[in-house]
Amino acid sequence: MVKTNAFYAQSGGVTAVINASACGVIQTARAHKDRIGKVFAGRNGIIGALTEDLIDTGKESAAAIEGLRFTPSGAFGSCRYKLKSLEANPREYQRLIDVFKAHGIGYFFYNGGGDSADTCFKMSQLSQTLGYPLQAIHLPKTVDNDLPITDCCPGFGSVAKYVAVSTLEASFDVRSMCKTSTKVFVLEVMGRHAGWIAAAGGLVEDHGIPVVILFPEIVFDQAKFIARVDTLVKQHGYCSVVVSEGCHHADGTFLAEQGTRDAFGHAQLGGAAPVVAGIVKDALGVKFHWAVADYLQRAARHIASKTDVKQAYELGKRGVELALKGHNAVMPTIERTSDTPYKYRIGMAPLAKVANVEKFMPRDFISADGFGITHRCKLYLRPLIEGEDPPRYRGGLPLYTTLKNFAVAKKLPAFEMK
Amino acid sequence: MVKTNAFYAQSGGVTAVINASACGVIQTARAHKDRIGKVFAGRNGIIGALTEDLIDTGKESAAAIEGLRFTPSGAFGSCRYKLKSLEANPREYQRLIDVFKAHGIGYFFYNGGGDSADTCFKMSQLSQTLGYPLQAIHLPKTVDNDLPITDCCPGFGSVAKYVAVSTLEASFDVRSMCKTSTKVFVLEVMGRHAGWIAAAGGLVEDHGIPVVILFPEIVFDQAKFIARVDTLVKQHGYCSVVVSEGCHHADGTFLAEQGTRDAFGHAQLGGAAPVVAGIVKDALGVKFHWAVADYLQRAARHIASKTDVKQAYELGKRGVELALKGHNAVMPTIERTSDTPYKYRIGMAPLAKVANVEKFMPRDFISADGFGITHRCKLYLRPLIEGEDPPRYRGGLPLYTTLKNFAVAKKLPAFEMK
Numbered sequence: 001m002v003k004t005n006a007f008y009a010q011s012g013g014v015t016a017v018i019n020a021s022a023c024g025v026i027q028t029a030r031a032h033k034d035r036i037g038k039v040f041a042g043r044n045g046i047i048g049a050l051t052e053d054l055i056d057t058g059k060e061s062a063a064a065i066e067g068l069r070f071t072p073s074g075a076f077g078s079c080r081y082k083l084k085s086l087e088a089n090p091r092e093y094q095r096l097i098d099v100f101k102a103h104g105i106g107y108f109f110y111n112g113g114g115d116s117a118d119t120c121f122k123m124s125q126l127s128q129t130l131g132y133p134l135q136a137i138h139l140p141k142t143v144d145n146d147l148p149i150t151d152c153c154p155g156f157g158s159v160a161k162y163v164a165v166s167t168l169e170a171s172f173d174v175r176s177m178c179k180t181s182t183k184v185f186v187l188e189v190m191g192r193h194a195g196w197i198a199a200a201g202g203l204v205e206d207h208g209i210p211v212v213i214l215f216p217e218i219v220f221d222q223a224k225f226i227a228r229v230d231t232l233v234k235q236h237g238y239c240s241v242v243v244s245e246g247c248h249h250a251d252g253t254f255l256a257e258q259g260t261r262d263a264f265g266h267a268q269l270g271g272a273a274p275v276v277a278g279i280v281k282d283a284l285g286v287k288f289h290w291a292v293a294d295y296l297q298r299a300a301r302h303i304a305s306k307t308d309v310k311q312a313y314e315l316g317k318r319g320v321e322l323a324l325k326g327h328n329a330v331m332p333t334i335e336r337t338s339d340t341p342y343k344y345r346i347g348m349a350p351l352a353k354v355a356n357v358e359k360f361m362p363r364d365f366i367s368a369d370g371f372g373i374t375h376r377c378k379l380y381l382r383p384l385i386e387g388e389d390p391p392r393y394r395g396g397l398p399l400y401t402t403l404k405n406f407a408v409a410k411k412l413p414a415f416e417m418k
Numbered sequence: 419m420v421k422t423n424a425f426y427a428q429s430g431g432v433t434a435v436i437n438a439s440a441c442g443v444i445q446t447a448r449a450h451k452d453r454i455g456k457v458f459a460g461r462n463g464i465i466g467a468l469t470e471d472l473i474d475t476g477k478e479s480a481a482a483i484e485g486l487r488f489t490p491s492g493a494f495g496s497c498r499y500k501l502k503s504l505e506a507n508p509r510e511y512q513r514l515i516d517v518f519k520a521h522g523i524g525y526f527f528y529n530g531g532g533d534s535a536d537t538c539f540k541m542s543q544l545s546q547t548l549g550y551p552l553q554a555i556h557l558p559k560t561v562d563n564d565l566p567i568t569d570c571c572p573g574f575g576s577v578a579k580y581v582a583v584s585t586l587e588a589s590f591d592v593r594s595m596c597k598t599s600t601k602v603f604v605l606e607v608m609g610r611h612a613g614w615i616a617a618a619g620g621l622v623e624d625h626g627i628p629v630v631i632l633f634p635e636i637v638f639d640q641a642k643f644i645a646r647v648d649t650l651v652k653q654h655g656y657c658s659v660v661v662s663e664g665c666h667h668a669d670g671t672f673l674a675e676q677g678t679r680d681a682f683g684h685a686q687l688g689g690a691a692p693v694v695a696g697i698v699k700d701a702l703g704v705k706f707h708w709a710v711a712d713y714l715q716r717a718a719r720h721i722a723s724k725t726d727v728k729q730a731y732e733l734g735k736r737g738v739e740l741a742l743k744g745h746n747a748v749m750p751t752i753e754r755t756s757d758t759p760y761k762y763r764i765g766m767a768p769l770a771k772v773a774n775v776e777k778f779m780p781r782d783f784i785s786a787d788g789f790g791i792t793h794r795c796k797l798y799l800r801p802l803i804e805g806e807d808p809p810r811y812r813g814g815l816p817l818y819t820t821l822k823n824f825a826v827a828k829k830l831p832a833f834e835m836k
Contacts, residue, residue, distance in 0.1 A: 014594050016587075044597035072587050074594035081598055161814055168815055169434075169490050169717035176432050176492035179462035180499055185713060206813075208820065273710075274689075291712035292691075295603060299587035303720055305814065385814030395624075396579055396723060396803030397586055402626065 003035055004106030006323075007049060008057070009042035010074040010141075011081075011112030011119070015155030016162075016301040017312035018141045019075045019401075021111050023068040024316025025139070026057050030065075035324055040103060040408060044077035046110075046119065050092060051415055052099050054408040067401030069313060070391040072301035075403050083119045086129060095415050096123070097132045102411040107135050107323045111316075113142035113153075114358060117331065121351040124329035137319045138331040138351055141312075143298045145196035148357040149349040150333035152384055154315060155298065157308030160200035161385035162300040163189050163242065166293065167201040171209040171240045174289070178238035184229060184280050185240045186290040188273035189297060191216060192246040195361045197297070200381055201242030202373035210239040211372070214276065216246030217361050218370040220255060226283040228371050233286060241280075243272045302398055306387025307342070318346045342383030421453055422524030424741075425467060426475070427460035428492040428559075429499075429530030429537070433573030434580075434719040435730035436559045437493045437819075439529050441486040442734025443557070444475050448483075453742055458521060458826060462495035464528075464537065468510060469833055470517050472826040485819030487731060488809040490719035493821050496530075501537045504547060513833050514541070515550045520829045525553050525741045529734075531560035531571075535749065536773040542747035555737045556749040556769055559730075561716045563614035566775040567767040568751035570802055572733060573716065575726030578618035579803035580718040581607050581660065584711065585619040589627040589658045592707070596656035602647060602698050603658045604708040606691035607715060609634060610664040613779045615715070618799055619660030620791035628657040629790070632694065634664030635779050636788040638673060644701040646789050651704060659698075661690045720816055724805025725760070736764045760801030 008025050010018055022041075029036040041055040042048030048055070055076055057065070068075055086093050100108075110120040117138045124136035140147050145156035167187055174185045191197040195215030202213050210232040214220060232239035248254045255272040273290040280288055311334055318332040331354050335347040365377035373381075391398040426443050428436055440459075447454040459473040460466030466473070473494055475483070486493055504511050518526075528538040535556045542554035558565050563574035585605055592603045609615040613633030620631050628650040632638065650657035666672045673690040691708040698706055729752055736750040749772050753765040783795035791799075809816040 010594070014591055047597060071590070073590035077594050077597055079595075079598040164815055165720055166714050166718075168818070169719060170713040172489070172491035172818060173432055173713045173717040176428070176495050177497075179465065179495055180497040182713075187714075203815065207815065207818070271692075289712050290710070291714050292708070292710045293714070294707050294709035295588040295591045295600075296584045296605075296709050296711070296714075299591040300584075301587060302583055382813055387814065388808070388811055390806070390808070393806055395800055396805065397582055397621065397625065400586070400590060400625070 002106070003037055005037040005104045006039045006107035006109060007042065007100065007105045008039055008109040009045045009048060009111065010076055010078040011045045011110060011116035012078060013143065013298065014074040014078050015141055015143050015298050016072040016158040016304045017154050017309050018111055019068040019071045019073070020309050020312035021139050021141060021154060021316035022075060023065055024313040025109055025320055026065050028317045028320040032324060036107065037104065040105065041076040043405065045079035045081065046083065047079045047081055047417070049096055049099055050417065052410045052412050054103060055405045056408045059406040060403055064401055064403055069309065070301065071400040072299045075401065076405065082115050083122060086122060093126060093130060097126060097130055098412060100134060101132065103408065106133060109137050109139055109319055111139040111141050113144065114147060114356060117147065117351055118355040121329060121355045124351060127328070135323050135328040137323050137327065138354065139315055139319045140331055140333070143197065144191055144194055146194040146358045146360070148354055148359045151336040151344065152334050154308060154312035156196060157305035157384035158300065159190070159197055159297050160381060161305040162297045162303050163197055163200040164203040164385055165303055167211065167240055167242055168204045168207055168209065170291065171204060171211070174238045174240065181287055182289045183233050183238045183286040184288045186273045186277045186288060187240065187242050188245055188271045188290070188292045189242060191244040193358060193360070195244050198242050198244035199361060199365065199373050199377055200385065203378060203381060205372070210236045212239060212241045213372055214241065214243040214247040215361060215366060215370070216244050216248065218366060219250045220247050222279060226279070228369065229280055230284055233284070241276060243276050245272055247272055301391060304389055305385045306389040307384055309389045314346060322348060339379040339383065342386065420524070421455055423455040423522045424457045424525035424527060425460065425518065425523045426457055426527040427463045427466060427529065428494055428496040429463045429528060429534035430496060431561065431716065432492040432496050433559055433561050433716050434490040434576040434722045435572050435727050436529055437486040437489045437491070438727050438730035439557050439559060439572060439734035440493060441483055442731040443527055443738055444483050446735045446738040450742060454525065455522065458523065459494040461823065463497035463499065464501065465497045465499055465835070467514055467517055468835060470828045470830050472521060473823045474826045477824040478821055482819055482821055487727065488719065489818040490717045493819065494823065500533050501540060504540060511544060511548065515544060515548055516830060518552060519550065521826065524551060527555050527557055527737055529557040529559050531562065532565060532774060532776060535565065535769055539747060539769040539773040542769060553741050553746040555741050555745065556772065557733055557737045558749055558751070561615065562609055562612055564612040564776045564778070566772055566777045569754040569762065570752050572726060572730035574614060575723035575802035576718065577608070577615055577715050578799060579723040580715045580721050581615055581618040582621040582803055583721055585629065585658055585660055586622045586625055586627065588709065589622055589629070592656045592658065599705055600707045601651050601656045601704040602706045604691045604695045604706060605658065605660050606663060606689050606708070606710045607660060609662040611776060611778070613662050616660050616662035617779060617783065617791050617795055618803065621796060621799055623790070628654045630657060630659045631790055632659065632661040632665040633779060633784060633788070634662050634666065636784065637668045638665050640697060644697070646787065647698055648702055651702070659694060661694050663690055665690055719809060722807055723803045724807040725802055727807045732764060740766060757797040757801065760804065
């Protein structure tokens, strides 16, 4: 058995639990010192590999690595940078090989979403195309929950829990004020193409809350929407609306971009929530409030789902184990075997089938009228937000870990990013 | 000692802990059955008293009342309704007396902010002016923390904790993305006139986060603001901005209302956050994200401050004890005696000195440049966000209490609200 170093990088938008996957990778690698030498992390994702800006995770204490399990965001820095194809950009691939060769790296762990799975797949082909022996394993991560094959993606369960809890709390607030004040509360959540995150807002129905969900999968029908809100407000005195940022009109334009201009003629910067709130006000004349959760939702480690944290860790761990077994071009997955009680096992998917495939909400997860979620969807969602796994606190604030992130000495000439 | 019934009502915007005060009132009243008969709650605040829509809290189980300690929002409904002066509206005061007389109510507990303290003060004068024996006690509640005399107001500590935790988490997110993506994150928080809530965002400095606070107390200076953000972004690669909804220009206009119109000519509905983000983008050209926390911040019982919950309960309890001691026209207060370790005792303020007085951030709580908080301010804020007091969860969601809220049979003719 050959001993080789490993490279780990975080890619794309970070989450509340991507560092739990990093923790799983590093702790598992440390437990296999006979097979894995150093674990290098890319500073700011794949850019760290291209610029030979590597972090020596071996310099971090066991306590610091354990702290990653409880720390949101990307501890080594992430980036939005998609490698082109080998044909279009051979220079970058050659550089990656040079860096990996210089630092004795034989394992490539890439922690990201759909675009990253594509990059990881390209890297996995390098042993054949450029003759460099590299095992590339993709570790799933995306709040959007839109990767195929795996039942769910680490990061999603926690953002779903945040959205469900926030919707519940704000709805209780509106319920108590609706007699003389706000009657409609609008919460905008992430999800440009898939409505998984917005769907989580539907879970508050079980707590007696009237809620309308606006999915990217369902074309926005203003008249039907207003009628639904009106019915709920008449029935309950109030209602909540959870709108996905990707909610759009029949012609594909997002609700957020309805030609709004400021005093200087600039396009409005606003999101979908104020637009939806405005539509409600114009049609029904009721008082409204709106919130845009933005980064708060994906960074909210304090209210992370225990299921999600556990799976994020397990998939990081399994990624290393798959590499040690000789796998290449694969991604560990969650295979659900039962809803109630919730059971799953860790599976494996070939990256060729993961890269560039988006998974949307199945139509039978969305209610017939398009404004809610079905029982099937609830069965799917409930276990994913189950359990709490709070961080420790000091002085009222969570004790999140900031790593030292010591740089590895460079061995190669500088590389110019283009 | 005369035995009489009590009336309790929630007023104005609700909080994460106003129900903890209700819990303190009801449990303490139940412990003094020799002196206090029934505790009636007003459905939707004082409107419930005017319309004789009373709730018999005696019908709620001990477990349900205990559940209030962990439940955000107003369990009996709140309202935004300010009584005019006795001279301007004798009809309403006479009606309140009629309702109290009909239901044997001698104690009036009003749980609210500045406006409510004014109403409560007017009620306290009724025994003299209308000859009805009533003891009126005000229980402080406001996320804005703007009541005078008391060191802090129940509701504030929890929203401060929410803002500090959210700013910390989102800043970690931005820090890890700033190499290729978002460099400036803007969070809008409540506080129309006083910057207490925004100030809480400054606590993340202790965690190494570069943050700029925009207070309502400091006139917005765009050039200075941009220079500050530019400096921090150059120094750290990113920064966070916490903007109070009340931040305004020299002429008094809010940042949120800068003449923005949509395609139909309607005034823009947006808040301060998108405006600030737009200013940053226009001046510095960096990528930004923004969030508007709105109701999420004041309803976030899941991340409530233990100090805040405790004080909310204690002030409710003390309110009843003050009534039993024969006090009228007073409000129990928090009197801080030490910052570190944090110590306080419960005091008492005459309502005449509380009503219609707003407490702003002292200038020496705001840094010289106007964009941050001072050490003194941190000493003030830290104990208020200290400790966690999580609710119980089931199925991933907090177990919040919804009361039965049984109506008391009406004894009087209907009253027309005008």
